[in-house]
Amino acid sequence: LSPHLENPRRGTLVPIGGAEEKVRDAAILKGFVDLCGGEGARIAVIPTASSLPDTGDQYVALFESMSARASSLAFDTRADCDNDDALATIDRADGVFMTGGNQLRLSTTLGGTAVSKLLRRRFADGLHVAGTSAGAAFLSEHMIAYGDEGSTPRSDMVALAPGLGLLDGVIIDQHFRQRDRLGRLLTSLAYNPCVIGIGLDEDTAAFLGPDEKLVVRGSGAITIVDPTNMEYSSMDSARRHEPVNIVGVRLHVLVEGGTFDLRTKEARPPQTPGA
């Protein structure tokens, strides 16, 4: 019942905090291409979140400059999500990449369609899936739809909605330090401390394989908020827009090479013996 997958055959998930470096040292995007098989890897780009017309083509050009074979899939309406050619492209892909924009464009357009079902099925069978910014937020079962800035949790500062559901038990936030989002992530967990919060800085990614161990890559940090042993949350009695009491959350900030195990809840800095 909605456990972590515990499926050794599933693909690797790569949520990215947005604004990933694309030219000078595109380590994250290159890492995703390598993950998908390197030269000749087939990558399907889903630009649905973006309101700009050329976002998909820009990522296709980037991935092709890295020797991948990429194509962009125009899922603009829910009817588009029944397109057989586009579904066949996903069926043959080694990796899928979802661009930034607005995660509610992704959920309202793809949610419950043949595209969502196919992504879930193929991910369970080894497809790698990356998403940046809105594309990262959309990956998990519970997603932050939108919210307010600030580091103090307050009732009603965040709107949660169902996401794509490739990963249970986490909530992913992005542009984390740049947009001061600790408050809205804490608020998300205060409703029900059954999920781990993952706050991704810009140009920073979590590579999360089927072993449920997350590895940090990129120039920023990932903030892990673990409410497993939370002693108290006042969300049930908080008035709307008022600050919320939270007691006993565990917090980690991890940079390049740091790891966090979603099963054991253990964080390790890079190059620790035994890490």
Add this chain to the structure above:
Amino acid sequence: LSPHLENPRRGTLVPIGGAEEKVRDAAILKGFVDLCGGEGARIAVIPTASSLPDTGDQYVALFESMSARASSLAFDTRADCDNDDALATIDRADGVFMTGGNQLRLSTTLGGTAVSKLLRRRFADGLHVAGTSAGAAFLSEHMIAYGDEGSTPRSDMVALAPGLGLLDGVIIDQHFRQRDRLGRLLTSLAYNPCVIGIGLDEDTAAFLGPDEKLVVRGSGAITIVDPTNMEYSSMDSARRHEPVNIVGVRLHVLVEGGTFDLRTKEARPPQTPGA
């Protein structure tokens, strides 16, 4: 990945819309006792949602008047959720009943604790679980935490949060007709039309067995909102508190004996040939 369970061994879920008849003709509560084995059935009551001190004892007395063996478990704090005696009571129970009150009391107190994990494990293995009002809202993976009245969907009129997660792919609302909640249920689905909405009137229950077929019992109706073929939702562009466009939702209203199959999405009125 977060599919419907497709587990023939799991228990039956009984979400109740609140204010179920307790004395004159307690058909729903008696139906739950029968489901759990009738005379001598062991029922554990979880009154956590309620702020009244005697809610648990009242249900214990009710269930004992129906020849069940009932006990009330005082999970008032997150620390209480590690109590070995209480966990052992759940482990031995034939059924668990969660009372009404505030569903955020349930999620902030039980969420992520040993009680939640045990309920999920035992439900997968045959434990029957009923909940009324707040106890019904808490059962599913995505739960309505609170919201506004009214029949028109509007952005920001509902707050979603993770629930207990015994059932995926549905959102349960209660006191449905009595509190004019069609708008907030439609709003919930407009974020991501990957879930079926189930609106329960007072004194009305859905008996949902492992065959994923829901049967209506009680004096009111169950409103099913099926967005499977939704053509459009404007939630991604709606301004806060403004009405939302939704095109192509399918709606059923079912009374005692009516059924809805969550797998095939087919609704049948009572006593239809072949039903």
